[in-house]
Amino acid sequence: MNNLAMKFSVPAGLLMLFLLPGLVSRAQDANELIKKVKEKLALVNDYQAEGVMKTDVSFMKVPESKVTIYYKKPDKFKIKKQDGISIVPKGGGNINLASLFEGNNYTAVPAGKSTINGAPVAIIKLLPLDEKSDVVVSTLYIDEKEALVKKAIITTRENGTYEMEMQYGKYTNRGLPDIITFLFATKDYKLPKGLAFDYDAGEQQPKNNTTTTGNQKGKIQISYTNYTINKGIANDIFK
Template identity: 30%
Template sequence: MDLQQERYSHLIMMKKTLLYLFLFLQLSGFCQVKNPDAILNSLKRKYIAVKDYTVDATIVVDVWFLNMPVKKAKLYYKYPDKIHVETKGFALLPKRTASFDPHAFIGKNYTAVFVRTEKLGNTIVDVVKTIPNDAGNDVILTTFWIDEKKMEIRKMEMNTKSGGTFQVEIEYNNLPFDLPQRLNVVFDMKDMNMPKNFNGEIPKPDKNAKAKEKGKGKVMITYANYKVNTGLSDKIFNEDK
């Protein structure tokens, strides 16, 4: 068995172990106070009215080896999973969190577990974990902090095979369809596959390079000028193919 197969087998075993643990918690009733599927389905129903949108995005990047100016982009989204980004030059914009899409965040075929109710800042949230039932899914585990009263995702942590761990804090400001105003994304630099071509030069390794590589990268995405349900053409998204 080569190294790649061994790593894949390890990930499959890890996902199965997590799945068995979740099933045990559900069957035992331990900490199972609320129905996690009901919470997630309510969240999906809330945003089912959003068929498409365009929005202006301001992107601020904090990565140790990139001297990148503030970038402007226009994002296009169409239900269920079409995304198109227009920007001049390279913009470090994680694909998984470039657009706000609870349906994609949650997925379709998963096992969900209610963990607890806790306080996040000044907001009471329900913590729900999901694990995809498909062993080939790149996502290993996702944790949601959900304001059930307003039915908003306040925070999300996604563990993936190819991109490490993403942590996303989401801010709202009474925008149309309760879409977010800002996403604050933190990710593991050591697990991030960076594009070969981008604006700015990678500095030569220094004595602190290894320590920095193990650090975190940050991206702040601020949205403005939402235009929702305008009937976007599929041609916009075919440009990415």
């Protein structure tokens, strides 16, 4: 029996020779898919969009509001409410998909397949090469046919984990969503970086105390009604 086992045993080095081509091929596929996503997002240099923002956070009373959203490469982002008050996300680049791929400073790792709303997606993890990066890992769920990120789960060092879910329609060919939803844990009243909006004094703000909300989820949803793309936006808009 021992002789038989020895006869059919495969040395570890030889086994790696069999497995390595498959691993390399999957890594190449992941990089190629990321490249296609980036190429689509790169078509947008700037945009101004109209939309409606809904906020569902237990400790905030923020009414539904019409908003104007401004974006300019690489990471300028601003939301202006209908009453003229500006909402500037802290670290706002993190809520723009294009910023996840900025500088190619990451490794793309294939992580299997899944479905989003019944549609097949490939799962790819982006691991930052910069050890000082606040982002630990970004898990992307990508529609391979359309080269669209349908969902992203971002894990950070300082601000926990949050999710972005995208629904596409009219602007699919430029990778711009019709609806984007941010989901995050409200534990310790701490919004993740990129979602910690500076609200005006008339709205209840999170308090830094020992009270927690357990594992409750907060949600911010922006429904875009139209985009004006690549018409140029002055830097002064973002001040």
